[in-house]
Amino acid sequence: MAMRAAVLGAFGSAPSVEDVELMTPGPHDVVVRPGAVEVCVTDSYALRPGPLAHPPAILGHSAAGVVEEVGAAVTTVVPGDRVVVAGTPECGECFWCDRGEPHQCREIFEGAVRHVARRADGTPISAAGGVGTYAERLLLREYGVVRVPTSLADEHLCLLSCGATSAMGAVFGIARVGLGDTVAVFGAGRIGGWIVQCARLAGAVRIVAVEPMAERRERAAGLGATHVLDPADGDVVERIRDLTGGRGADVAFEAAADAAAVRASFDATRRGGVVVPLGMVDWGVTVDLPVNDLAMRGREIRSCQYGNVDVRRDLPRFARVLESGLLDPAAMVDRTYPLAEAGKALAAAADRELITAVLLPQC
Ligand SMILES: NC(=O)c1ccc[n+]([C@@H]2O[C@H](COP(=O)([O-])OP(=O)(O)OC[C@H]3O[C@@H](n4cnc5c(N)ncnc54)[C@H](O)[C@@H]3O)[C@@H](O)[C@H]2O)c1
Ligand SMILES: [Zn+2]
Ligand SMILES: [Zn+2]
Structure with missing residues (x-):
C-alpha cells in the first residue's frame, strides 16, 4: 500500500516526509490507520546514533487509531477496532515477557530491527523502537496493539502510548x-x-x-x-x-x-x-x-x-481514567501538526517550545 511517512534517512539528518510502500502484513500482523500520534522527546533521541533507530527508519512510537487489516492468525482484534499502539514492543515469548516483566522485553533492548515499508527503489525501511508511528499506516504485530473501546478522541487516546501511561x-x-x-x-x-x-x-x-x-x-x-x-x-x-x-x-x-x-x-x-x-x-x-x-x-x-505496564491489563483501565476526567488530557496537548510537519513538531518538543505536540497523520 502506498503511503506517506516521516523517515529518518541517516543519523544527523532531518526527517523527511516521503512516499513509501507499506509491506504486506504477515499472519500475525495488523495494519492500523493512526488517527493521532503523540510526539515524544525520545523520538528526537532516535535522530542520533544509538539503539533507538536503524535508518532509514520511520520515526515515532505512539499512536491511536483503527485496525484496518489483520493477518490470518490474529485473534484479539478485528478490522474496525479502536486500538492504542503499545509505546514499546512486548513480544509475549521472551524470558522477560514470560516472567511478567514485558517492560524489559528483548525486542526493546536487544536490537531487533523490524522492516515495515520500502522506498521506491526497494530499500527496506525499519520502524524506530520497533514501532514507527509517524506514518499514514502502521504495520504492527498483533501484540503491539491493544483494543480499547472508548469515547476518547484519538488526540487524547494516543497519549496512552507514552506520556499518560508512563x-x-x-x-x-x-x-x-x-x-x-x-x-x-x-x-x-x-x-x-x-x-x-x-x-x-x-x-x-x-x-x-x-x-x-x-x-x-x-x-x-x-x-x-x-x-x-x-x-x-x-x-x-x-x-x-x-x-x-x-x-x-x-x-x-x-x-x-x-x-x-x-x-x-x-x-x-x-x-x-x-x-x-x-x-x-x-x-x-x-x-x-x-x-x-x-x-x-x-x-x-x-x-x-513506559510505566512498567502490562499493556493489555492497563491501557483499557487507564483510558477509563482519562474518560472520567480524573486526569485531564486536554491540559497537556498544546498543538496538532499535519504529517508533513512531523520534523517541525519533533523540534518543537525537543526544544521545549511546547509540552505536547500531537501529529495528525491523515492530514
Ligand atoms: N522512562 C519512561 O517511561 C519515559 C517515558 C517517556 C519519556 N521518558 C523520558 O523522560 C524525559 C522527559 O520527557 P518529557 O517529554 O517530559 O521532556 P520535557 O523536555 O517536556 O521535560 C523535561 C523538563 O525538565 C526540565 N529540566 C531540565 N533540567 C532540569 C533540572 N536540572 N531540574 C529540574 N528540571 C529540569 C526542563 O526544563 C523540562 O521542562 C525524556 O528523557 C524522555 O525521553 C521516559
Ligand atoms: Zn518479550
Ligand atoms: Zn515516549
Whole structure:
C-alpha cells in the first residue's frame, strides 16, 4: 500500500516526509490507520546514533487509531477496532515477557530491527523502537496493539502510548504514591506534568515541582503542584527537606533528562523513600550516589520503562481514567501538526517550545 511517512534517512539528518510502500502484513500482523500520534522527546533521541533507530527508519512510537487489516492468525482484534499502539514492543515469548516483566522485553533492548515499508527503489525501511508511528499506516504485530473501546478522541487516546501511561504506571504501579504523601517532581515538562496530575489523584498532600522554566512552573501549579521551585533559586534539596520537617519527600520522580536531577531526586528523598528516575540521557552517562545511603538508609530506586505496564491489563483501565476526567488530557496537548510537519513538531518538543505536540497523520 502506498503511503506517506516521516523517515529518518541517516543519523544527523532531518526527517523527511516521503512516499513509501507499506509491506504486506504477515499472519500475525495488523495494519492500523493512526488517527493521532503523540510526539515524544525520545523520538528526537532516535535522530542520533544509538539503539533507538536503524535508518532509514520511520520515526515515532505512539499512536491511536483503527485496525484496518489483520493477518490470518490474529485473534484479539478485528478490522474496525479502536486500538492504542503499545509505546514499546512486548513480544509475549521472551524470558522477560514470560516472567511478567514485558517492560524489559528483548525486542526493546536487544536490537531487533523490524522492516515495515520500502522506498521506491526497494530499500527496506525499519520502524524506530520497533514501532514507527509517524506514518499514514502502521504495520504492527498483533501484540503491539491493544483494543480499547472508548469515547476518547484519538488526540487524547494516543497519549496512552507514552506520556499518560508512563506517568500513571510510575505513580500508581511503581512508586505507589499514597494518601498524605509528599512527592517531589524534578522536571515539569510533559512527563512531569502528567506525574503532578497523577500525584494529586493519588492523594499526595504536597507536590513539589522543580523546574527551571517559569511558564512550566506556572503550568505545574495549575495541574496540581502545591509548591514550585526554580533550581536556580538555591538548594532545592534543602527546600524540600524544609517542607518536610527535615526528612525529605516520600517519593521523588525525575523527569528532567538530566543526571544532576537524578542525584537531586535521590538526595531529596527521605530515609525509606522511593526514587523513580524516568528521564533518558545519552547512553553511558553516569551518576554518583553515596554508598552508605544505598546500604543503610532504605531508599529504593525503582526503574520506569513506559510505566512498567502490562499493556493489555492497563491501557483499557487507564483510558477509563482519562474518560472520567480524573486526569485531564486536554491540559497537556498544546498543538496538532499535519504529517508533513512531523520534523517541525519533533523540534518543537525537543526544544521545549511546547509540552505536547500531537501529529495528525491523515492530514
Ligand atoms: N522512562 C519512561 O517511561 C519515559 C517515558 C517517556 C519519556 N521518558 C523520558 O523522560 C524525559 C522527559 O520527557 P518529557 O517529554 O517530559 O521532556 P520535557 O523536555 O517536556 O521535560 C523535561 C523538563 O525538565 C526540565 N529540566 C531540565 N533540567 C532540569 C533540572 N536540572 N531540574 C529540574 N528540571 C529540569 C526542563 O526544563 C523540562 O521542562 C525524556 O528523557 C524522555 O525521553 C521516559
Ligand atoms: Zn518479550
Ligand atoms: Zn515516549
